[in-house]
Structures are given as structure tokens and as C-alpha cells.
Amino acid sequence: MISAFFFALFATLGFCIIFHVPTRHIPVAACIGGCGWVVYQLFMSQGTSAIVACFIASCAVGLLSDIASRVFKDASTIFTIPGILCLVPGSGMYNTMAALVSGDLKEAASTGSNTLMMAGSIALGLLAVGAVLRIILSIVHRASYIAGKL
Amino acid sequence: MINPFQKKVLILAVRAGELMMKNGAEIYRVEDTIERICKACRIHYVEVFAMPTGIFVSLDSGEDHSDMYTYVKRIKGGGDTDLTKISEINRFSREFTTTDLSVEDGMKRLKEIDNIPPTPLPVRLLGASLVASFFSVLFGGGVLDFLCALLIGAASYLLSLLLKRYSINYFIRGFCCCAVSAVLALTATAFIPYTNSNAIIIGTLMIFVPGVAITNSIRDFLSGDMLSGLARATEAALIAISLAAGAGVMMKLWSTLFSSLIGGGTFI
Numbered sequence: 001m002i003s004a005f006f007f008a009l010f011a012t013l014g015f016c017i018i019f020h021v022p023t024r025h026i027p028v029a030a031c032i033g034g035c036g037w038v039v040y041q042l043f044m045s046q047g048t049s050a051i052v053a054c055f056i057a058s059c060a061v062g063l064l065s066d067i068a069s070r071v072f073k074d075a076s077t078i079f080t081i082p083g084i085l086c087l088v089p090g091s092g093m094y095n096t097m098a099a100l101v102s103g104d105l106k107e108a109a110s111t112g113s114n115t116l117m118m119a120g121s122i123a124l125g126l127l128a129v130g131a132v133l134r135i136i137l138s139i140v141h142r143a144s145y146i147a148g149k150l
Numbered sequence: 151m152i153n154p155f156q157k158k159v160l161i162l163a164v165r166a167g168e169l170m171m172k173n174g175a176e177i178y179r180v181e182d183t184i185e186r187i188c189k190a191c192r193i194h195y196v197e198v199f200a201m202p203t204g205i206f207v208s209l210d211s212g213e214d215h216s217d218m219y220t221y222v223k224r225i226k227g228g229g230d231t232d233l234t235k236i237s238e239i240n241r242f243s244r245e246f247t248t249t250d251l252s253v254e255d256g257m258k259r260l261k262e263i264d265n266i267p268p269t270p271l272p273v274r275l276l277g278a279s280l281v282a283s284f285f286s287v288l289f290g291g292g293v294l295d296f297l298c299a300l301l302i303g304a305a306s307y308l309l310s311l312l313l314k315r316y317s318i319n320y321f322i323r324g325f326c327c328c329a330v331s332a333v334l335a336l337t338a339t340a341f342i343p344y345t346n347s348n349a350i351i352i353g354t355l356m357i358f359v360p361g362v363a364i365t366n367s368i369r370d371f372l373s374g375d376m377l378s379g380l381a382r383a384t385e386a387a388l389i390a391i392s393l394a395a396g397a398g399v400m401m402k403l404w405s406t407l408f409s410s411l412i413g414g415g416t417f418i
Contacts, residue, residue, distance in 0.1 A: 011284035017277025
């Protein structure tokens with residue numbers, strides 16, 4: 001698990017270089033990518049389906065990037081984009097295509113739909129975190145406003 | 151009637167928005183930046199509508215007999231995703247709205263940001279090979295696969311940069327890069343024992359995976375920009391198809407051409 005963290009960390013580091021993440025944010029962004037992958041692997045090893053594991057991992061990445069963006073006062077995109085890339089189902093894409101090439105349409109359909117659902121669950125994870133954070137922040141904002149009035 | 155000062159502000163704001171859009175920012179961030187810059191210069195009636203392919207801005211000075219002004223900026227071809235530029239423009243717009251930076255100085259700052267040099271080529275190649283090699287390990291490759299993916303990743307990324315220089319469109323680019331990386335991976339596995347072509351191809355595929363388009367399309371959907379969200383989701387799907395098609399066609403060709411030569415072939 002620890003070695004998986006470091007592999008994912010270096011892979012995310014590569015993405016950070018390709019997408020030109022500001023140098024001062026690279027360590028944090030790489031760690032977020034590593035954490036996302038570890039969460040994914042952790043749930044996979046517990047026997048959760050890949051779709052659910054992807055959802056939870058992308059929630060983790062969304063949450064961590066939002067925290068980082070608030071701590072470092074920078075756009076959260078800078079942390080989300082490299083972090084989420086580890087979870088994008090490249091292997092699912094490949095396996096679907098390999099099944100198609102070998103003419104196994106049944107296998108292609110099942111891996112293909114699985115891959116699509118994984119991509120969807122990444123989307124859903126980010127969306128859920130965004131929505132929940134927005135609600136929490138507006139409640140906090142409201143509370144501080146009321147407290148200020150009192 | 152808008153005066154020359156307001157026109158300058160408008161050009162500055164639209165330029166900032168265009169830069170953000172080209173470097174992979176979300177729609178709401180672009181619209182927000184343009185609106186803030188205009189409002190900071192006392193243009194009170196601003197309406198912005200941004201899409202990945204263009205920005206529309208309407209201005210009104212708010213007097214009874216004044217005309218409305220609309221500015222349309224067409225954005226052609228998305229550039230490279232450059233998160234440093236987004237971060238810098240973000241900081242610039244914050245600085246512009248809170249301090250009394252003049253419009254001329256603002257324009258100068260924007261030019262500087264636009265001219266921030268990209269990461270040097272060797273470093274970017276290193277990044278691509280890091281991605282390819284570590285993903286090949288994550289997807290079940292060994293040490294030899296790691297080394298193969300290191301080289302093949304760099305080679306296919308170099309090819310994609312080359313094709314971009316000749317402004318080949320993104321579909322063909324994805325197709326060619328994955329086709330070349332698949333051929334290289336299959337050749338490597340044919341000659342080097344104990345290697346696994348699947349792990350190497352997946353690793354190199356990950357370099358080109360449309361992560362930015364996926365993330366941005368979700369964020370656009372979330373903030374209610376349905377049209378842009380849909381546009382970027384389509385872009386992501388098209389890129390994914392081009393990658394899979396590139397690798398798939400080559401693997402099929404390889405297996406039909408060489409299956410008899412290499413005793414059953416390395417694939418299927």
C-alpha cells in the first residue's frame with residue numbers, strides 16, 4: 001500500500017509537470033494524487049466495486065483539493081486536475097478496446113459500461129463534494145453573519 | 151456611450167478571460183473575473199456570457215439615453231492546459247480589484263503572464279515518462295515494463311508535441327500518438343522477454359487521457375453552465391475514443407500481420 005502511494009505520487013508528479021502546476025504547489029498536488037489512489041486501492045481491497053471505490057476516492061480528492069485551495073489561497077482547479085487524473089479509468093478504456101479487438105463483444109460491453117460508470121462516479125464524487133461544501137460554507141457564512149448582528 | 155477608458159477596461163477584461171479559457175479554467179471563473187475587473191473600474195452594468203469557443207460581454211453606463219455596447223470575442227483552438235497561468239491571472243484579478251492598479255499596468259501584467267515560458271521540453275518529457283512508467287507499474291508491470299514505458303512515454307509525448315506544432319487536430323493527434331505507442335510497446339514485448347504489452351500501453355495511454363475536460367465539464371455542470379459542460383463532456387468522449395481507436399487498430403493489425411510469424415503472437 002505504501003509503495004502504491006509513492007508510485008501514484010510520482011505519476012501525479014508527472015502530470016503536474018505536464019500541466020505546469022506552479023512549482024510551489026507541486027508537492028501538495030502530488031500528495032493529493034497519491035492519497036486519492038490509496039483510498040481507491042483501500043476500498044478495492046475491501047471488496048468494494050470499482051465504481052464505488054472511484055466515487056469515494058474522487059470525493060477524497062475533491063475535499064483535499066478544496067482544503068488545499070483555501071489554505072494556499074489559489075484556484076482549486078490547480079489541485080483537482082492532477083489529483084483526479086490517477087483515477088480516470090485508462091485501464092478500463094484499454095480493456096474495453098482489447099475485448100473489442102479480439103471480437104469478444106460481451107466482454108467489451110460489460111467492461112465498457114463499467115468504465116463509463118467509473119468515469120461517471122468520478123464526476124459524481126467531485127459534484128457531491130462541491131455541493132456539500134457549498135451548503136456547509138453558506139451555513140457558516142450565515143451563522144457568522146447572525147453572530148455579527150448579535 | 152462608452153468612453154475610451156471604459157473601452158480599455160473592456161479589452162483588458164476580455165483578454166484576461168480569453169487567457170483563462172485557453173489555459174483550461176472553468177466557465178464561472180472566467181465570467182467572474184471579467185465581471186470583477188469591469189466593476190472595479192466603475193462599469194456597473196456588465197453581463198458576461200462565456201463558452202469554450204467564445205466570450206460575449208455587454209456594457210451599459212446606466213444613463214437613460216446611453217447605448218448598450220456588446221463585445222464578442224471568438225476563442226479559437228484551446229491551448230495547452232497551463233495551471234501556472236490560471237493561478238497568476240487569478241492573483242492578478244484579485245490584485246486589480248483591491249488595489250488601484252492602472253489599466254495600462256494591468257495590460258502589461260497580462261502580457262507578462264501570457265509570455266510565461268512553458269516548462270522546458272526535457273522536463274516535460276520527463277513528466278510524460280514519469281506518468282507512463284509509474285502507471286505501467288500500478289497496472290501490474292514489472293521493472294522491465296517500467297523502463298520500456300519510460301522511453302515509449304517520452305517518445306509518444308514528443309510526437310504529440312510535434313503534431314501540435316503543425317496544428318493537427320486533437321482527434322488525429324490522439325489517434326496517432328496511441329497508435330505509435332502501441333506499435334512500440336508491441337515491438338518491445340516481442341523482443342524483450344518478461345515484458346507485458348498491456349501494462350506499457352495503459353501507461354502511455356494515461357498521458358493523453360482527457361482528465362482536464364472531464365473535471366471542467368463537471369464543474370461547469372455544477373455551476374449551471376449546461377452548454378459548456380456538454381461541450382467539454384463531448385470533447386472528453388471524443389478524445390477517449392480517439393485514444394482507444396489508435397491503440398486498437400494497431401493491435402489488430404499487429405495480431406493479423408505477425409501472429410503466424412511469432413508463433414501465436416504476443417496478443418490474443
